[in-house]
Amino acid sequence: MAGDDERVIGSGGEPQPFDTSVAHVARVYNYWLGGKDNFAADRAAGEQAIKAFPGIPLSARSNRAFLARTVRFLAGEAGIRQFLDVGTGIPSANNTHEVAQSAAPASRVVYVDNDPVVLTHARALLASDPAGATDYIDADMRDPQQILALAGRLLDFGRPVALMLMAVLQHLDDEDSPYQIVQTMVDALPSGSYLALSHPAKDIDAEAMAKMADSLNKMMAEKVTFRDRAAVARFFDGLELVEPGLVQASKWRPTSESEAASPAALWAGVARKP
Ligand SMILES: C[S@@+](CC[C@H](N)C(=O)[O-])C[C@H]1O[C@@H](n2cnc3c(N)ncnc32)[C@H](O)[C@@H]1O
Numbered sequence: 001m002a003g004d005d006e007r008v009i010g011s012g013g014e015p016q017p018f019d020t021s022v023a024h025v026a027r028v029y030n031y032w033l034g035g036k037d038n039f040a041a042d043r044a045a046g047e048q049a050i051k052a053f054p055g056i057p058l059s060a061r062s063n064r065a066f067l068a069r070t071v072r073f074l075a076g077e078a079g080i081r082q083f084l085d086v087g088t089g090i091p092s093a094n095n096t097h098e099v100a101q102s103a104a105p106a107s108r109v110v111y112v113d114n115d116p117v118v119l120t121h122a123r124a125l126l127a128s129d130p131a132g133a134t135d136y137i138d139a140d141m142r143d144p145q146q147i148l149a150l151a152g153r154l155l156d157f158g159r160p161v162a163l164m165l166m167a168v169l170q171h172l173d174d175e176d177s178p179y180q181i182v183q184t185m186v187d188a189l190p191s192g193s194y195l196a197l198s199h200p201a202k203d204i205d206a207e208a209m210a211k212m213a214d215s216l217n218k219m220m221a222e223k224v225t226f227r228d229r230a231a232v233a234r235f236f237d238g239l240e241l242v243e244p245g246l247v248q249a250s251k252w253r254p255t256s257e258s259e260a261a262s263p264a265a266l267w268a269g270v271a272r273k274p
Helices: 025-032 040-054 056-075 096-103 116-120 144-151 179-189 205-221 229-236 257-261
Strands: 084-087 108-113 131-140 160-164 194-200 266-272
Touching: 025 040, 025 056, 025 084, 025 116, 040 056, 040 205, 056 096, 056 194, 056 229, 056 266, 084 096, 084 144, 108 144, 116 131, 144 179, 160 179, 179 229, 194 229, 229 266, 257 266
Parallel strands: 084 108, 084 160, 108 131, 160 194
Antiparallel strands: 194 266
16 A cells, blocks of 8 residues: 555656755755755855854754644644645655644645655655555645645545645745735635645844845855745735734744744744635
C-alpha cells in the first residue's frame, strides 16, 4: 500500500543538477536549523542574515515548533486526515506526515516544493505509515492549478484538507498576486478545511528584519517580502481563525513557558473554512 503510494511527480523524480554557488532558501533555512544540507554560499548568506538579525536561528526553530503544534491540533482536535504542505523545506525534525501520522496513522500528506535539493530528499518524506500515504510534487506555488491537479491524485478534495503554507509566502512578492494564489487553493477545498500559515513579520523586530531582508535579497536566489500583521491577516479573509488568532508564532498554543518565550519574528495562524 505504502509502496503503491510512493511517487515523485511533477518532475519525473529525476535528480536535477543544481548550482551550489548561489544561496537558496531551503538550504539557508536548513543551515539556521543546524542541518547539514547546505553549501558554502548558503552558509555565507545565512551568516550575513544572522549579523542583521541574530534571532533568526531561534526564530526558525520557533517556526518548526509552531508547525508541529499546528499539525498536532489539525490531526487531533480538528480531525483532519489530509494535508497539503506547500513549501515543505528539506526534511527536518517533526515533518508534517510524522506528526500527523503519530496522531492519526491514516493521514495523507502531499508535499510541494520547487527546490531541487528538497526533491532529492523526497524519499525521506515518502516514508509513510502503511496506514496512510505521502506524496511529493516538484512544483512552483505560482502555479496553484498544477499543484491542485497533481495533489488530487492522493487527496480527496471532497473531504476536508489542511492547506499548510509555513514560512513560504514571503517568496511571493506583491506582483506575484499572493492573495489570489492562496484564494485559488482555498477555493478548491471543501467546508471544514483549514488554512495554516506562518509568515516572516515586517513589524516584529522591524529594524533588524528590514536589514535581514536586504541582506537575503542580495545573496539569495529567492527574494523575500516580509509583511506586517494586517497584510498577513488578509490571507485569512473569509475564514474563521481558531484561538488564539493571528499571533507571533511562539504564542500560538505554546506547550511550555520556554516555547512561548522563544524569539519568533513571524505571524502565525490557523483558520477553518466555514
Ligand atoms: C523557509 S523554508 C520553510 C520550510 C517549511 N515550510 C517550514 O516552515 O519549516 C521555505 C521553503 O519554501 C520553498 N519555496 C520557496 N519558493 C517556492 C515556490 N515558489 N514554490 C514552491 N516552494 C517554494 C523553498 O524551497 C523552501 O523549501
